[in-house]
Amino acid sequence: MSSRRSHSRQSGSSRITEDQIADLVSKLQRLIPELRNRHSDKVSASKVLQETCNYIRSLHKEVDDLSERLSELLASLETDSDQAAIIRSLLM
Amino acid sequence: MISMDSQIFFQNSYEADASLESSRMKRRKIEAESHSSETEVKWRSESTQRIYAVKLVEALKRTSSRNDPPTPSAAAGERAVRDVADRVLAMAAKGRTRWSRAILASRLRFTRLRRHRKVKKPSSSAGRPRKLLPAAADGQKKRFPAVENRVKVLSRLVPGCRGIPVANLLEEAGDYIAALQMQVRAMTALTEIISLSQDDRLGSSSSSQA
Numbered sequence: 001m002s003s004r005r006s007h008s009r010q011s012g013s014s015r016i017t018e019d020q021i022a023d024l025v026s027k028l029q030r031l032i033p034e035l036r037n038r039h040s041d042k043v044s045a046s047k048v049l050q051e052t053c054n055y056i057r058s059l060h061k062e063v064d065d066l067s068e069r070l071s072e073l074l075a076s077l078e079t080d081s082d083q084a085a086i087i088r089s090l091l092m
Numbered sequence: 093m094i095s096m097d098s099q100i101f102f103q104n105s106y107e108a109d110a111s112l113e114s115s116r117m118k119r120r121k122i123e124a125e126s127h128s129s130e131t132e133v134k135w136r137s138e139s140t141q142r143i144y145a146v147k148l149v150e151a152l153k154r155t156s157s158r159n160d161p162p163t164p165s166a167a168a169g170e171r172a173v174r175d176v177a178d179r180v181l182a183m184a185a186k187g188r189t190r191w192s193r194a195i196l197a198s199r200l201r202f203t204r205l206r207r208h209r210k211v212k213k214p215s216s217s218a219g220r221p222r223k224l225l226p227a228a229a230d231g232q233k234k235r236f237p238a239v240e241n242r243v244k245v246l247s248r249l250v251p252g253c254r255g256i257p258v259a260n261l262l263e264e265a266g267d268y269i270a271a272l273q274m275q276v277r278a279m280t281a282l283t284e285i286i287s288l289s290q291d292d293r294l295g296s297s298s299s300s301q302a
Contacts (some may be wrong), residue, residue: 020259021258021259024173024259024263024266027262027266028262028265028266028269031266031269031270031273031287032269033254046236046238046239046242049239049242049243049245049246050242052246052265052269053242053245053246053249054247055269056249056250056265056268056269056272057249058283059272059273060249060267060272062276063272063275063276063279064153066279066280066283067279068274069283070279070282070283073283073287073290074286076290089209089293
């Protein structure tokens with residue numbers, strides 16, 4: 001992990017430095033689609049954290065919707081053995 | 093016609109090499125965040141993703157076959173799919189991250205103790221005092237109360253990350269987000285394959301009846 005020398009404040013006292021946290025925050029920012037377009041210096045840590053929480057919640061919801069859809073599809077899949085055989089032949 | 097992308101996503105699964113994957117995982121874990129490729133960041137390596145896809149399909153098939161004798165409600169079926177997807181995701185992480193261990197441990201506890209749900213935290217280092225750590229790196233400019241609140245909310249969202257230091261939490265959150273993105277992609281592809289094949293089936297059966 002690269003440390004930015006110009007921003008080093010506490011050098012020896014804390015094991016977890018500000019630079020590391022700033023690195024991790026910027027890494028998080030790159031993962032979130034909304035914040036990726038903006039320049040990294042202009043986004044505060046608070047904003048990144050807030051967007052991270054919102055994004056995780058939206059991902060959870062998306063997974064829930066998808067699993068609902070998948071459960072319906074799999075339920076209807078079992079009733080037709082020919083179709084189930086086709087699916088299995090495609091996936092295996 | 094089924095789109096080639098989602099088909100390839102699942103068909104290449106069996107070509108994954110386990111030994112190659114472990115060496116790739118170490119390298120890709122570091123590179124994964126710096127890959128600002130097309131739209132989304134990859135989680136772990138390609139072969140890990142394929143392994144996840146295969147396990148997901150197998151586990152989902154087992155789930156649907158188990159639910160046949162008693163007719164389940166829609167919510168129960170959905171929860172089963174969600175649980176399976178989460179568990180397979182956590183297994184694909186190979187226990188290297190805290191959130192994956194938390195997901196797996198909570199599943200184990202739930203199946204064993206069905207009467208009373210213990211909300212015990214499955215942390216690997218259980219003896220470590222939790223209140224000590226957030227105060228250790230204090231007195232710096234990033235510890236505004238607003239940021240602290242956001243950190244708390246985030247720690248509640250990522251499974252198994254309630255009392256850990258901020259740096260670890262940020263790292264876990266980054267990995268968890270990438271994994272969730274991959275899970276969404278995989279389930280979307282699977283849904284597309286199944287629904288498209290259903291359309292084909294309906295189309296062919298109607299034409300055969302005519």
